[in-house]
Amino acid sequence: MQEQFYRDPYQRVLETRVLRHDEQGLVLEDTLCYPLGGGQPGDSATIRATGVELKVTDTRRDRESREIRHQVPDAGGLLPPGTAVSLELDWERRHRHMRIHTCLHLLSVVIPVPVTGGNLNDETGRLDFNLPEGMELDKAVIEEGINRLITENHPVEIIMTSGEALKAQPELIKTMSCTPPLELPEIRLVNIPGVDLQPCGGTHVARTGEIGRVEVRKIENKGARNKRVVIALA
Known part of the structure; x- marks a missing residue:
């Protein structure tokens, strides 16, 4: 297929x-x-x-x-x-998935710490972060940071790499709970030039401006140092 x-x-x-x-x-x-x-x-x-x-x-x-x-x-x-x-x-549903998925990549830029999990639907998306001791999250600051990257309308590209090459760049793997299949000869990377580069198998919008304005719906405690940030399309 x-x-x-x-x-x-x-x-x-x-x-x-x-x-x-x-x-x-x-x-x-x-x-x-x-x-x-x-x-x-x-x-x-x-x-x-x-x-x-x-x-x-x-x-x-x-x-x-x-x-x-x-x-x-x-x-x-x-x-x-x-x-x-x-x-x-069902294009309207898929397009919302694309917008939210790309937005989650921006969220991982605004909060530059390891990601322990994530999920999305056609209304919201969330990432869980493993915060270093003493780090606090500010809802307004996160929301402003994401919307600034959206407004800047960065291009979103797909580039290919190999499992072997990715092994040499472990810092690109942000999600601790989901390691890409490093045995594969080709792995997809989502590149937002100058902003973010990480492996991802999802579908994405062509430019960040297509996401539209988003809001941080809530920040939840999921453990002593684990914080869940939920975003939604405004």
Whole structure:
């Protein structure tokens, strides 16, 4: 299976064909749908074939086969292999994921300490930080810092590196709980030139200005030194 969501995260409609359809989901020759991973939800979409319209409620990658499976719980029947289909992404939801995911990268710049976890949905995102002793977080300062980087409208680029090269730059790995697969020959890095560079498998906006204004929703204690910062699109 090809992964068009990496080649063009802004593409909304794709003409493709069914590879297989069974009780575990629908597998296509190519897809626009990002599968759950890296804290980013799986995409939703609509699949249309002759006389058929199916709602994709979630997208997951099979751990063993690495196939991307589109979850269509109300299919009412299985589509035969080779069936021509049109896949239309739930773009508004995906775009909000992209905006929030890129914003979380900016949050990790404004709070330059190790990240212990993170997650996002189409409304909010959060990162957990391992703070050094004595460090305090100021909601207003964090919010101002993020929105300044957004307003500066920095470009967001995808560059590739190898697992071996990344091993030599461990400082690029910010999330302590999720180490990239360093055995792979190619690993995606999200580069915001002059601002941030880190490995990430998610989908992102093309420029930080596309995020729009955000607010720091809350800061929570998650342990003696662990703080959770929740952001939301304003």
